[in-house]
Amino acid sequence: MKKHKFQQIRVTVNSPGEALRITAQTDKQYARIRGIYVSLPQESLIAGTMLGLKVNNQEIFEDLHEVKLLTSGNQVAPNQKFFLFEEHLDAAGSAIEGRLTDGAALETVPGDLTPEGYPYEAKIYLWLSNEN
Amino acid sequence: MAYISYHILQLKVESSGQTIHINHKIPAYLKRCTGFLVKHTKGLKPNAHLPEIGWLNLQFNNLNENAIAAVVACPAHLEVNDCYDFQTLDIQLKPGALLCGIYTDTTPISSFSPYHISVYLRCTSLEKDAYNTNPNADKEQPYSDSFYQEDKLC
Numbered sequence: 001m002k003k004h005k006f007q008q009i010r011v012t013v014n015s016p017g018e019a020l021r022i023t024a025q026t027d028k029q030y031a032r033i034r035g036i037y038v039s040l041p042q043e044s045l046i047a048g049t050m051l052g053l054k055v056n057n058q059e060i061f062e063d064l065h066e067v068k069l070l071t072s073g074n075q076v077a078p079n080q081k082f083f084l085f086e087e088h089l090d091a092a093g094s095a096i097e098g099r100l101t102d103g104a105a106l107e108t109v110p111g112d113l114t115p116e117g118y119p120y121e122a123k124i125y126l127w128l129s130n131e132n
Numbered sequence: 133m134a135y136i137s138y139h140i141l142q143l144k145v146e147s148s149g150q151t152i153h154i155n156h157k158i159p160a161y162l163k164r165c166t167g168f169l170v171k172h173t174k175g176l177k178p179n180a181h182l183p184e185i186g187w188l189n190l191q192f193n194n195l196n197e198n199a200i201a202a203v204v205a206c207p208a209h210l211e212v213n214d215c216y217d218f219q220t221l222d223i224q225l226k227p228g229a230l231l232c233g234i235y236t237d238t239t240p241i242s243s244f245s246p247y248h249i250s251v252y253l254r255c256t257s258l259e260k261d262a263y264n265t266n267p268n269a270d271k272e273q274p275y276s277d278s279f280y281q282e283d284k285l286c
Binding site for chain 1: 135136137138139140142171173174209210216248250252
């Protein structure tokens with residue numbers, strides 16, 4: 001069996017400023033969550049976007065935690081993109097809860113037009129591992 | 133079990149030159165503060181990097197420890213080459229003590245629009261030496277530790 005897995009959580013954001021609840025469960029075959037990486041389709045969507053995260057009801061990131069601190073651009077090598085957790089976080093079927101808040105200001109939306117870039121899909125990658 | 137918590141203090145600046153007084157209670161379960169990061173969150177969209185948009189002063193433990201005096205900068209709009217490193221702190225937090233201080237806006241008037249800044253406090257719920265919260269303890273980095281491992285966003 002492989003020692004690592006990159007589990008993906010997808011969230012569809014339909015409108016600027018939208019806040020979405022996330023619920024998921026980690027793969028039972030992997031013991032710990034090694035890191036996290038958040039991917040948004042455009043750089044312009046990152047500013048102000050926030051992600052709160054709880055694992056087994058324990059708060060890892062507050063709801064105000066910026067996605068900008070959990071992502072990286074193309075200039076970063078693929079195997080260095082992840083934010084690594086410094087402590088042991090149990091995976092093995094842990095309950096993941098979160099809240100993704102889009103960073104765009106609601107008042108910037110002109111009329112009823114669908115603003116550029118929406119809807120989009122945010123992808124949250126969890127690096128699961130069986131290594132210590 | 134999560135030992136490390138990133139406690140966030142968000143400040144909203146609504147007028148040029150505004151001074152914001154901070155009196156904030158850090159949750160009592162947090163025992164130590166091991167680092168901090170101050171950054172502009174949203175609001176300003178400068179064409180070029182602004183090296184100074186304000187000054188932050190913070191005192192821990194009911195004004196007993198003057199730990200943070202920092203300039204806050206703002207990268208250019210859509211800039212991707214910015215680095216975020218936590219500045220190392222080592223402060224024993226007294227349960228229920230207040231975090232006090234001020235933030236003073238110094239944004240050039242031509243660039244000003246209402247904005248938010250966030251103060252990230254990397255805290256731990258364990259006493260000193262119970263857990264090594266410094267990811268780069270083995271490296272020779274006396275003034276800052278690389279929160280983003282290597283060159284994230286650089």
